Amino acid sequence: RLKGLLQGRRVVVTSGPTHEPIDPVRYLANRSSGRQGHAIAAAAARAGAAVTLVSGPVAIPDPAGVRTIHVETARQMLDAVEGALPADIAICAAAVADWRPVAEGEQKLKKQPGAGAPALDLVENPDILATISKLAKHRPGLVVGFAAETENLIEHARAKLQRKGCDLIVANDVSPSGGVMGGARNTVHLVTASGVESWEETTKEEVARRLVAHVAGLLGEPGA
Numbered sequence: 575r576l577k578g579l580l581q582g583r584r585v586v587v588t589s590g591p592t593h594e595p596i597d598p599v600r601y602l603a604n605r606s607s608g609r610q611g612h613a614i615a616a617a618a619a620r621a622g623a624a625v626t627l628v629s630g631p632v633a634i635p636d637p638a639g640v641r642t643i644h645v646e647t648a649r650q651m652l653d654a655v656e657g658a659l660p661a662d663i664a665i666c667a668a669a670v671a672d673w674r675p676v677a678e679g680e681q682k683l684k685k686q687p688g689a690g691a692p693a694l695d696l697v698e699n700p701d702i703l704a705t706i707s708k709l710a711k712h713r714p715g716l717v718v719g720f721a722a723e724t725e726n727l728i729e730h731a732r733a734k735l736q737r738k739g740c741d742l743i744v745a746n747d748v749s750p751s752g753g754v755m756g757g758a759r760n761t762v763h764l765v766t767a768s769g770v771e772s773w774e775e776t777t778k779e780e781v782a783r784r785l786v787a788h789v790a791g792l793l794g795e796p797g798a
C-alpha cells in the first residue's frame with residue numbers, strides 16, 4: 575500500500591529523546607522510546623523515500639533501509655537535521671529536552687557531606703521543529719510536528735502549530751493512564767490550519783503507515 579508513494583522524495587525524521595549532560599555520568603532527558611519516530615522512518619523508506627533518521631539515545635534497532643544518524647543532545651540533533659537538508663518532508667517526532675545544564679562539568683559532581691544538593695542552572699535548547707519551520711532557505715515543503723499532551727489536546731496542538739510554524743501537528747494523549755509512553759499503541763489527531771482529523775487507537779506502526787500515506791497525499795505527485 576505504501577509502495578512508491580514517496581518515490582524520489584527526501585525525508586528527515588527525528589526520534590527518541592535527547593540527553594543533556596550534567597557531568598560525565600549524569601544527564602537530563604525526556605521519556606521517549608523512539609518507537610513512533612522509528613516506525614515513521616521505516617514506513618517512509620518502504621514508501622520509496624530517501625530517509626535520514628536523526629535519533630537520540632534509544633534501545634531499539636536502526637530501521638532497515640534508512641540512513642540513521644545517532645546524536646545525544648538537542649544541539650547535535652539540530653546540526654544533523656540541518657545537515658540532512660534540503661528535504662521534501664521533515665517529521666519531528668523526537669522528545670527534545672527543552673533545557674540543558676549551562677555548563678557541563680568536566681568531573682563527576684561529588685556529594686559534599688553537609689553541603690546539601692547542588693543547584694542546576696539551565697538554559698533553553700534550540701527548538702528543532704520551530705527552527706526548520708522558519709528557515710528562509712531549505713525549509714522543507716512539509717514540516718510535521720508532534721504534540722504530546724496530557725490535557726486540552728487539540729487546543730494545545732493548534733497553539734503549537736501556530737507558534738512553531740509547521741504545517742501539521744500529530745497530537746497524542748500521553749496521560750500516564752493511557753500507556754502510550756513506551757507502549758505499542760497510539761491514538762492521534764491530525765491538526766492543521768484547516769481542521770482536525772481524528773484516528774482511532776491503533777499500533778504505532780499503523781499510525782506511521784497512515785501518516786506516511788497522508789503526507790504523501792498532501793505533497794501530491796512527485797515533481798508536482
Ligand code: C5P
Nearest residue numbers: 666667668670700701702703719720721
Ligand atoms: O513544545 P513541544 O516540545 O511540546 O513540541 C513538540 C514538538 O516540537 C515535537 O514535534 C518535537 O519533536 C518538537 N521539538 C523540537 N525541538 C525542541 C522541542 C520540541 O523539535 N527543542
